[in-house]
Amino acid sequence: MPELPEVEALREFLDERLAGRVVAAVRPVAVSVLKTYDPPLTALEGRTLAGTTRHGKFLAVSAGGLYFVTHLARAGWLRWQDTLPEAPPRPGKGPLALRFALQDGGGFDLTEAGHQKRLAVYVVHDPAEVPGIARLGPDPLAPEFDEAAFAALLAGERRQIKGVLRDQSVIAGVGNAYSDEVLHAAKLSPFALAANLDAEKTARLYAALQTTLREAVARNHGLAAGLLKAEKKSGLRVHGRTGEPCPVCGDTVREVSFADSSLQYCPTCQTGGKPLADRRLSRLLK
Structure with missing residues (x-):
């Protein structure tokens, strides 16, 4: 997408x-x-x-x-x-x-x-x-979207941070792939509750959001439309790379599957070494 x-x-x-x-x-x-x-x-x-x-x-x-x-x-x-x-x-x-x-x-x-x-x-x-x-929320690359504005959006959000980042009414433009990349860069679990993030984690997440998106925009600058898909894929570190080594720590990138999508993450970088439960796989094994 x-x-x-x-x-x-x-x-x-x-x-x-x-x-x-x-x-x-x-x-x-x-x-x-x-x-x-x-x-x-x-x-x-x-x-x-x-x-x-x-x-x-x-x-x-x-x-x-x-x-x-x-x-x-x-x-x-x-x-x-x-x-x-x-x-x-x-x-x-x-x-x-x-x-x-x-x-x-x-x-x-x-x-x-x-x-x-x-x-x-x-x-x-x-x-x-x-x-x-x-219905769109603020654009994360807009000049007025500073860390304080970001923190205000997260306050009171009792949802998992992965879902909050993907919600277009909260932040416009981030989807499944870049939310995985942002959370990996911020060293946060996709299942962490947004409202429970302290000031340090919120600052880390904001910095990761800005850096990840701006670096991707810079890589795409001047590319013809036909080259953008390949550029996106080549720049991803965890999304779509299940089973491959994490480029930061070398641990194996894991996946959690849902009905019509999946997320990827690194256990060592993001969840303290603990694999997250894959609910779809668990149902199949029952």
Whole structure:
């Protein structure tokens, strides 16, 4: 799933390529992709594009008083093409969900792999009209998001810190992968209760959040859209690396599985050497 660093890189990538160009057509291919109907997609045709902004994991392209907004969800991606095929896209079994064509022949496709179709597109007068954007918490890279603001968000949170970091209404843009990375860098258990973190642990977590996200954004700077997935994977230290040695201490990276996701962590770095219970595996063994 694209998270804040990858979406920020896509914002930068699109900002450089779309500003000043004119929309020819926006053609949905998957029935599930379009979440709004008024204004229609055809209202974008002939409009001159301006800047692209990021709102958590959402991208919003300004188009002459309207906004084309998309959320790539778990398996979506953006594929840029300097020259799009002349023939209009046809619905089928492939991953193509929508084509965004420019009058000079370029543009991009939105694709989504897998059977669960969650990629979303909106056409609105203001990005805040998108329900997911309206619910977003603060952006962790915003200048005003200091340690005091972070501590205030955690106060009273009786949930596990892993879930708090992933909750878009608390902090915008952090998903499953980077929450694993942040907790590993902070040397905290993903099951620790957010409200129970003392001042020292909160400071450590805030520093890890800032460093992890900013370093990932810096690694992605200037990369083409097609290279971002590989860059993300190469930069991860524990997420997706079950069974591999921890790059910090050499212990084996462990996993806890849930119904539709999993988390990875290092017992030595994060839980005092104690493996966390994998509830799904425990049920299978009964």
